Amino acid sequence: DGGITQSPKYLFRKEGQNVTLSCEQNLNHDAMYWYRQDPGQGLRLIYYSQIVNDFQKGDIAEGYSVSREKKESFPLTVTSAQKNPTAFYLCASQDREAYNEQFFGPGTRLTVL
């Protein structure tokens, strides 16, 4: 089955630690996105990548980093510089040429202890 996987589902980390969230897709989509979701604030774009080896900052990139070495993978690192990292993180992908919607993964809930 084609789709987007995110791992782990739940993640706990101590303050001051970096942590990497995984996002993999087998839909052969060029574009991938990372969103952060907080209650009452909808989804906010962290980073996006329209092609391998290229990515752009979204609206709230501070304290986050990404890489796009393979078309299928777009990992997100939450660094210790992110002041309030506890949130639900969603990864999405899109077939740019199809003018299609974004497809979302199941999400990772990160809690900083």
Add this chain to the structure above:
Amino acid sequence: AQSVTQLDSQVPVFEEAPVELRCNYSSSVSVYLFWYVQYPNQGLQLLLKYLSGSTLVKGINGFEAEFNKSQTSFHLRKPSVHISDTAEYFCAVRPTNFGNEKLTFGTGTRLTIIP
């Protein structure tokens, strides 16, 4: 830049009653419009989308939405809701030009179905 307003953060509705979830947007360029649904602790699933053509679009689970360009609205409707429709609903827009596929989301409307 685009913005999306979902005025109702929470909407309680009795089972089998109709519902309308409101979405208004602002944009200086033409846009595509989307409604997504999110069940607890899950990702988002597309309900329906408007790209062009008929302004009334039908989606999954019996939902439909009407694009009104003059009022810059894209309200979501269902004539009779079920318990399983309890979820959060997000309206989103993106410019129509290729190369700018970023979605702008509203803050969401939590739909609660009362038995």
